[in-house]
């Protein structure tokens with residue numbers, strides 16, 4: 001499959017690197033990137049074809065992956081509209097609805113909207129995909145995104161807001177919890193290097209246990225919590241302060257914000 005990336009920034013590079021690692025020939029990848037230094041870097045690092053702007057030659061592909069900032073997408077789409085023939089257009093721009101993008105592409109309907117998350121940069125991402133009704137060749141989008149982690153197809157675009165709140169923003173919630181544990185480690189006298197190793201190993205070990213175990217999260221938590229022990233004291237403190245309840249509220253607030261941003265971005269970019 002020949003793929004053209006529009007935008008070779010953080011996420012574009014992560015996807016290119018993932019595809020090449022998974023066996024895509026670098027000759028099948030083209031990147032349109034206006035920034036000269038970035039363009040040179042990508043060309044040298046991955047051996048892919050690079051262009052400073054989208055042309056008929058650069059768009060000779062089966063799939064076009066839009067990896068520019070959401071605010072840049074309207075302008076980019078307007079320019080691409082006349083270069084599209086039958087390519088699948090895959091957008092990873094956060095918050096831009098497929099219907100808005102389709103309109104900016106002059107009514108082009110072969111559009112898949114994707115929301116990846118930042119662990120994609122280390123091939124451990126999870127991406128949600130939504131295809132506009134009638135789109136065939138969805139597997140091309142699947143191939144691209146599965147090169148940097150797992151994928152989940154959504155049957156309704158509205159669910160993208162919930163996915164964004166849960167998994168798009170999710171890494172930040174995990175980092176927030178990490179920050180709290182690291183702060184406690186510092187207060188209890190561990191230095192930065194040892195704290196980082198201990199806390200990260202506790203996280204990755206717990207995730208590995210949760211992934212491999214038949215028990216659900218609540219059961220695993222109970223198994224660490226002995227009556228009258230240290231874990232029980234910590235969890236009682238968290239419950240008293242409504243930590244779990246407030247995390248749920250926070251995620252629902254993020255979903256609401258994602259919905260608002262979809263409207264704002266759709267209107268503002270017109």
Ligand SMILES: NC(=O)c1ccc[n+]([C@@H]2O[C@H](COP(=O)([O-])OP(=O)(O)OC[C@H]3O[C@@H](n4cnc5c(N)ncnc54)[C@H](OP(=O)(O)O)[C@@H]3O)[C@@H](O)[C@H]2O)c1
Pocket residue numbers: 006007008009010011012032033034035038066067068069070072076092093094095115116117118119168
């Ligand atoms: N980073 C993530 O983890 C993540 C997660 C989910 C979704 N996303 C989405 O992925 C998209 C890209 O994010 P990013 O973090 O990779 O951004 P980024 O690092 O800023 O990359 C965007 C690149 O596109 C280039 N560009 C701008 N205008 C262009 C044009 N007309 N044609 C071709 N390239 C153009 C930019 O160049 P200039 O810098 O010169 O403008 C920049 O190098 C965003 O829409 C974001 O919402 C990212």
